[in-house]
Amino acid sequence: MESSSVRTAQKNLARSKKRTDTAVDLDDRNILVKDADIWNGRDFTRGSILIEEGRIKRVTRRITDLSVRTIDASGLKALPGLIDVHVHLRDMGLSYKEDFATGTAAAAAGGFTTVLDMPNTLPPTDSARRLIEKQKVAAQKTYVNVGFHAAAVSDSHDIESLAVAGAFSLKLYLPKPIAPLDIESDHAIEKMMRGAGRVETPVTVHAEDLVAGENSSHGDSFEAVAEARSPILETRAVDRLLRIQKKVRCKVHYCHLTLSSSLRKVRSSTSTTSEVTPHHLLLSKKLLSSLGWKAWMVPPLRSEETMRSLLNSTLSGLSSVIASDHAPHTIKEKDQSASSSPPGVPGLETTLPLMLTLVNRQQMDLSLLVKLLCENPARIFGLKSKAKLRRGADGDVVLVDLKRKSRVDSSKFFSKAKFSPFDGVKTQGAVHSTIVGGRVVYREGAVVAGEGSGFVLRRGFSG
Numbered sequence: 001m002e003s004s005s006v007r008t009a010q011k012n013l014a015r016s017k018k019r020t021d022t023a024v025d026l027d028d029r030n031i032l033v034k035d036a037d038i039w040n041g042r043d044f045t046r047g048s049i050l051i052e053e054g055r056i057k058r059v060t061r062r063i064t065d066l067s068v069r070t071i072d073a074s075g076l077k078a079l080p081g082l083i084d085v086h087v088h089l090r091d092m093g094l095s096y097k098e099d100f101a102t103g104t105a106a107a108a109a110g111g112f113t114t115v116l117d118m119p120n121t122l123p124p125t126d127s128a129r130r131l132i133e134k135q136k137v138a139a140q141k142t143y144v145n146v147g148f149h150a151a152a153v154s155d156s157h158d159i160e161s162l163a164v165a166g167a168f169s170l171k172l173y174l175p176k177p178i179a180p181l182d183i184e185s186d187h188a189i190e191k192m193m194r195g196a197g198r199v200e201t202p203v204t205v206h207a208e209d210l211v212a213g214e215n216s217s218h219g220d221s222f223e224a225v226a227e228a229r230s231p232i233l234e235t236r237a238v239d240r241l242l243r244i245q246k247k248v249r250c251k252v253h254y255c256h257l258t259l260s261s262s263l264r265k266v267r268s269s270t271s272t273t274s275e276v277t278p279h280h281l282l283l284s285k286k287l288l289s290s291l292g293w294k295a296w297m298v299p300p301l302r303s304e305e306t307m308r309s310l311l312n313s314t315l316s317g318l319s320s321v322i323a324s325d326h327a328p329h330t331i332k333e334k335d336q337s338a339s340s341s342p343p344g345v346p347g348l349e350t351t352l353p354l355m356l357t358l359v360n361r362q363q364m365d366l367s368l369l370v371k372l373l374c375e376n377p378a379r380i381f382g383l384k385s386k387a388k389l390r391r392g393a394d395g396d397v398v399l400v401d402l403k404r405k406s407r408v409d410s411s412k413f414f415s416k417a418k419f420s421p422f423d424g425v426k427t428q429g430a431v432h433s434t435i436v437g438g439r440v441v442y443r444e445g446a447v448v449a450g451e452g453s454g455f456v457l458r459r460g461f462s463g
Contacts, residue, residue: 031440033073049397085116108447144434150162238257294420400431408423
């Protein structure tokens with residue numbers, strides 16, 4: 001049985017990682033974060049955090065332990081390590097765009113201690129065998145915690161095998177399925193959702209309902225190709241999938257929504273969650289004429305009015321999650337005509353500074369930022385030991401300097417993708433240090449841990 005072989009392969013992977021961890025001095029995962037302003041779930045409390053063997057042992061006003069390596073966090077805010085549930089780390093056949101080392105270095109620099117990688121890779125993550133191979137490669141390279149989504153597949157046995165292998169969701173990409181699946185058939189999607197529901201695995205969705213030939217653009221400008229992916233495609237997809245989901249017991253997470261109307265529909269439904277990105281919150285399609293490929297992604301940027309409505313809805317609490325949709329490409333690939341330029345922009349290193357800028361402008365409550373970037377992602381995807389700064393939780397912490405001012409400069413990214421639609425944008429609030437499982441990975445502009453110092457996560461076994 002494939003499920004049995006999957007379990008065996010996973011045990012071998014776990015043993016291999018355990019041997020690697022044993023070889024590393026466990027003191028490397030012991031640290032005292034001293035005199036920080038610590039997020040307590042509602043506000044900040046001055047105190048210290050003691051992490052031992054990767055887990056938080058104590059959070060209290062004063063800790064004196066001279067035997068443990070200490071970070072003086074005076075003047076810094078301690079937040080739970082951020083979680084990005086939507087990234088494209090590439091690697092394997094696409095490592096020229098990004099690999100697990102550069103992508104997770106970018107994550108650490110951006111304050112993300114956990115990321116969930118999407119399956120549209122080369123080869124695609126469409127079987128348990130390929131998922132396990134991806135986990136093995138990542139284990140040798142990652143700086144942070146990394147888990148993997150898998151492609152939505154039609155066969156119920158394949159769905160079960162992917163769940164056993166630790167897939168965090170099945171990704172349904174409506175514009176073009178990653179694995180063979182009749183996306184034009186409601187019955188086929190319903191069957192897939194039923195299978196996912198049986199093994200308690202969420203379905204994540206790219207909600208654009210394209211009909212063959214309908215998305216052809218009139219012209220080859222970036223404005224024209226963006227216009228061809230109009231908001232009605234999102235509305236149609238969300239309406240359709242909410243209708244199908246009512247028939248099944250399956251959790252559905254809607255990725256990178258661009259319309260406030262979509263957020264309201266998802267919020268009013270059961271077992272559904274939503275996600276928005278910084279670029280859809282802060283940028284509009286008017287930038288396409290000047291930035292071109294640097295601002296080309298799908299779903300595309302919307303009108304100024306639609307953007308403002310999405311931001312206001314998010315600030316009022318309608319969205320479940322903010323995710324970067326970090327999608328790196330080479331500049332040579334991107335800098336082409338609109339019909340040839342691959343969609344996507346890097347976002348792991350810009351998301352938190354942009355959101356902290358909203359906090360400093362008093363547009364966003366810090367409590368909402370923590371919900372959207374820590375607590376809700378952990379709840380939705382079953383990361384039970386994360387997103388908390390209390391005894392027994394994983395020692396994932398990001399230290400933030402709320403006062404530090406800067407400008408986005410993509411030439412300094414750790415990502416291989418040295419471009420951004422936010423280049424030159426002024427920000428206030430920056431990552432000082434990122435701690436993953438008690439190990440300092442990033443500090444004051446430098447990655448200070450070794451490749452493979454992070455951890456591979458499996459859904460259900462992520463603590």
